Amino acid sequence: MKKEFKVISKFIEEKSRVLDVGCGDGILMEYLLKNKVVDVRGLEISKEKVKKCLSKGLAVIEGDAENDLKQFPDLSFDFVILSQTLQAFMSPENVIENLLRVGKKVIVTIPNFGHWKVRLDLLLKGEMPVTKNLPYQWYNTPNLHMCTIQDFYNFCNNKRVNIYKSISLNGEKISNITTSNLKYKNLISELGIFLLEK
Amino acid sequence: MKNIIIEKTIKLDCGKEISNFPLAYETYGNLNEKKDNAILIFHALTGDQYASGINPITKKDGWWNYAVGPGKSFDTDKFFVICANVIGGCMGSYGPGTIDPLTNKPIGTNFPVITINDMVNAQYNLLDYLKIEKLFAVAGGSMGGMQVLQFVSNFPNKAKVALPIACTASHSAQNIAFNELGRQAIMSDSNWKEGLYYEKSINPDKGLAVARMAAHITYLSKQGLQEKFGRNLQERSDLKFGFDADFQIESYLRYQGSVFVDRFDANSYLYITRAMDYFDLTKQYGGNLSKAFKDTKTKFFIISFTSDWLYPTSENKDIVIALNAIGADVGFVEIKTDKGHDSFLLEVPDFLNTIKNYLNTTYSKINEKRI
Numbered sequence: 093m094k095k096e097f098k099v100i101s102k103f104i105e106e107k108s109r110v111l112d113v114g115c116g117d118g119i120l121m122e123y124l125l126k127n128k129v130v131d132v133r134g135l136e137i138s139k140e141k142v143k144k145c146l147s148k149g150l151a152v153i154e155g156d157a158e159n160d161l162k163q164f165p166d167l168s169f170d171f172v173i174l175s176q177t178l179q180a181f182m183s184p185e186n187v188i189e190n191l192l193r194v195g196k197k198v199i200v201t202i203p204n205f206g207h208w209k210v211r212l213d214l215l216l217k218g219e220m221p222v223t224k225n226l227p228y229q230w231y232n233t234p235n236l237h238m239c240t241i242q243d244f245y246n247f248c249n250n251k252r253v254n255i256y257k258s259i260s261l262n263g264e265k266i267s268n269i270t271t272s273n274l275k276y277k278n279l280i281s282e283l284g285i286f287l288l289e290k
Numbered sequence: 291m292k293n294i295i296i297e298k299t300i301k302l303d304c305g306k307e308i309s310n311f312p313l314a315y316e317t318y319g320n321l322n323e324k325k326d327n328a329i330l331i332f333h334a335l336t337g338d339q340y341a342s343g344i345n346p347i348t349k350k351d352g353w354w355n356y357a358v359g360p361g362k363s364f365d366t367d368k369f370f371v372i373c374a375n376v377i378g379g380c381m382g383s384y385g386p387g388t389i390d391p392l393t394n395k396p397i398g399t400n401f402p403v404i405t406i407n408d409m410v411n412a413q414y415n416l417l418d419y420l421k422i423e424k425l426f427a428v429a430g431g432s433m434g435g436m437q438v439l440q441f442v443s444n445f446p447n448k449a450k451v452a453l454p455i456a457c458t459a460s461h462s463a464q465n466i467a468f469n470e471l472g473r474q475a476i477m478s479d480s481n482w483k484e485g486l487y488y489e490k491s492i493n494p495d496k497g498l499a500v501a502r503m504a505a506h507i508t509y510l511s512k513q514g515l516q517e518k519f520g521r522n523l524q525e526r527s528d529l530k531f532g533f534d535a536d537f538q539i540e541s542y543l544r545y546q547g548s549v550f551v552d553r554f555d556a557n558s559y560l561y562i563t564r565a566m567d568y569f570d571l572t573k574q575y576g577g578n579l580s581k582a583f584k585d586t587k588t589k590f591f592i593i594s595f596t597s598d599w600l601y602p603t604s605e606n607k608d609i610v611i612a613l614n615a616i617g618a619d620v621g622f623v624e625i626k627t628d629k630g631h632d633s634f635l636l637e638v639p640d641f642l643n644t645i646k647n648y649l650n651t652t653y654s655k656i657n658e659k660r661i
Contacts, residue, residue: 139624154622
């Protein structure tokens with residue numbers, strides 16, 4: 093399983109109720125069900141992936157986070173997960189607000205646009221960066237709102253969202269992000285994983 | 291034909307009471323020793339208990355033959371599938387065609403107006419008769435889906451899994467309108483005679499056929515019709531400048547109407563469409579559909595179809611939303627197809643495979659947990 097999912101699952105306390113927003117094929121959901129979580133739900137926009145999840149008996153509904161999070165009552169989940177999809181929304185701001193409304197704690201992961209390879213691509217080649225985590229060209233990318241780990245920190249500060257924990261993922265390497273190493277981690281991390289609370 | 295006689299008194303929504311009445315059913319596969327593999331299937335408006343194999347009355351495939359059978363979505367090698375006819379129907383259950391022992395004549399329109407609630411309350415007795423404590427699943431499409439919703443609401447946690455397909459929790463104005471069109475076609479046939487047509491065996495076939503033709507259009511999608519028939523002509527090279535069936539679609543609808551009258555009773559059509567129109571589970575729970583499923587432990591799987599404009603995705607999603615509002619276990623997918631509302635009865639592999647996998651994995655997961 094992806095390193096990212098391992099980090100996410102460590103955040104999650106046993107026997108909690110979890111909503112995986114953009115659950116994909118349900119790999120993380122299955123892992124959580126097998127290991128510690130009793131109750132996990134998924135929301136997924138792709139019909140193909142929803143069918144795969146349902147074929148595995150997972151409680152997944154077809155829908156998108158911008159319209160379909162509304163139906164979940166306030167604080168109805170212990171954890172809400174959003175893995176690498178924040179940048180694809182029309183309004184990431186609204187989605188984060190809704191995630192924090194629905195979940196007591198929220199786990200968000202973002203592909204870091206501040207990574208040095210990304211910066212170098214733009215600086216040296218003068219082209220929009222194409223990397224392992226961001227494999228699209230500018231004209232076909234679903235990613236409308238790319239941000240850096242620093243940007244996300246600033247966003248949470250402005251919105252008075254409490255960042256409980258933040259983890260940097262660089263290849264297989266996992267490390268903590270702190271306010272003192274933030275500039276550096278923003279340069280070397282491929283992925284940022286955040287545990288948030290309102 | 292299998293049937294049970296329900297001796298106990300059932301109070302209908304209209305206020306009348308019925309007792310000692312027949313309910314026809316059919317079963318497929320075998321109930322296992324643990325009695326944990328039973329699935330109750332509800333049929334739609336013109337369906338019957340013969341879901342799988344060859345229907346012994348019509349000699350045609352059962353109405354859900356694509357989905358029910360060995361190795362199919364509802365795998366009868368694995369599950370014990372029960373399909374009950376509805377009261378008000380004409381396939382052996384208590385309905386307007388039943389002979390009233392007091393008068394020795396068919397009941398006709400003296401039959402009470404029934405509801406979806408009355409139907410499932412009658413069908414529930416079948417479980418007592420078959421000694422099934424808990425169902426693995428309840429499933430049905432269209433009116434069958436409405437029965438699924440009513441059943442899980444009336445008998446919470448009697449079924450571990452519920453599959454309402456292409457249905458609604460509250461029959462829409464448009465659907466009431468189409469049903470009214472069908473009923474008016476029947477009632478304006480001079481052979482209908484206020485529903486007392488049985489004696490001379492001259493049935494309101496024309497009215498019933500028109501009702502079926504109109505309804506049949508609502509079961510298909512515009513795109514599906516266009517692709518299948520387009521403006522193709524029926525066994526002729528040019529227009530005939532008359533009112534015969536010039537177009538294939540006309541001929542097709544006429545055929546659908548004519549075969550329908552051979553197997554369906556006009557009064558049953560009136561009663562069952564009325565039951566659908568009266569169905570409003572939301573209103574039954576004071577405008578809050580979530581209350582219908584309060585404290586449910588049932589696992590729901592709701593399915594809609596992209597081209598179904600009769601029971602559109604939005605209405606199916608309302609059920610999903612009501613269930614999510616109370617934290618119920620619910621899955622939902624909208625299957626992409628151009629086959630319209632009828633998709634649930636047809637060979638739509640995405641639909642059939644997803645149900646099959648969902649049921650099989652859920653059944654084994656439930657068993658694992660128990661061990």
